[in-house]
Amino acid sequence: MRPAFFLLVLANLTFFVWAQGYLGGQEGGREPQRLKSQLHPEKVSIGPPPPPQGCRRIDGLAAKDLERLQQTIPEEGLAISLQQGEEAPSFWVNMPGLPNKAAAEKKAAELKILGILDFHVVQADAGSFVVSLGVFRSESAANDYLLGLNRKGVKSARIDKRKGAVAPRLEVRGAADVLARRLPEWLAGAAGATAADCQ
Numbered sequence: 709m710r711p712a713f714f715l716l717v718l719a720n721l722t723f724f725v726w727a728q729g730y731l732g733g734q735e736g737g738r739e740p741q742r743l744k745s746q747l748h749p750e751k752v753s754i755g756p757p758p759p760p761q762g763c764r765r766i767d768g769l770a771a772k773d774l775e776r777l778q779q780t781i782p783e784e785g786l787a788i789s790l791q792q793g794e795e796a797p798s799f800w801v802n803m804p805g806l807p808n809k810a811a812a813e814k815k816a817a818e819l820k821i822l823g824i825l826d827f828h829v830v831q832a833d834a835g836s837f838v839v840s841l842g843v844f845r846s847e848s849a850a851n852d853y854l855l856g857l858n859r860k861g862v863k864s865a866r867i868d869k870r871k872g873a874v875a876p877r878l879e880v881r882g883a884a885d886v887l888a889r890r891l892p893e894w895l896a897g898a899a900g901a902t903a904a905d906c907q
Contacts, residue, residue, distance in 0.1 A: 762884035763906035764891055765791075767877050768845070773898040774876060784890055786882030799850035800868045801857070803839040804832065812837035822860045841865055845900055879906055 769777070781788050806812040812829045816839060819827055828840045841857065844850040850867045857865050880887060895901050 760884040761882065762887045763879060763881045764887050764903050765877060765879050765906045766891075766895070767902050767904075768900045769876065769878060769898060770900070773901060774878065777878060777894055777898075780894060781880055784882070784886055786880050786886060788881075789879045791877040791879055798870050799844045799847050800870055801841040801844070801850055801854055801865055802868060803841065803862075803865050804836070804868075806837040806839065808835075809837055812839060815839050819862070822862065824857070824860060824862065843870075881906075 766777070778788060778790075803815060806815060809829075809831075816827065816829055819825075819839070824841075826842065830838050830840055832838045842850075842853055844853065847867070847869070854865055854867060880891070891903055895903060
């Protein structure tokens with residue numbers, strides 16, 4: 709009876725030592741071994757996943773709108789950076805080649821009779837005069853306006869393409885949901901401004 713008792717105690721001790729991994733057979737169940745087997749234990753975190761990030765590029769901002777957005781956007785926790793923009797041409801609808809001021813004033817009177825009141829008489833090079841009818845950012849808008857003038861009886865107007873100044877570009881980075889929600893509101897009063905994904 710007594711040898712059987714000692715054998716049972718010895719068997720229990722042996723199983724305990726083996727189960728604790730002291731004999732090298734159960735390393736997978738020990739906490740230090742589990743930590744070693746993780747690829748990047750320092751990256752394990754508990755909590756909600758971070759929100760998706762986005763980046764939007766804003767072009768065509770006037771100086772007053774640029775200043776307003778530079779003050780407003782950081783309040784939403786977004787990061788902004790000012791980039792060098794691309795040269796944007798403009799399209800000038802005008803009536804050129806008027807030899808003197810009297811000819812320009814006569815042309816201006818004819819425009820008023822046709823119901824066209826939005827124009828300016830400017831002096832060009834070599835003493836000639838030009839009737840300026842509008843400057844547009846896109847060629848299609850200038851063409852549409854010129855067609856409207858033609859329908860009213862203005863036949864001598866034309867479109868000149870001019871080099872524009874390099875407009876600054878604003879890049880806004882941060883939470884994608886905030887960008888999607890707030891950017892349309894910010895650009896609502898900024899005439900001519902466009903937004904696109906950053907490249």
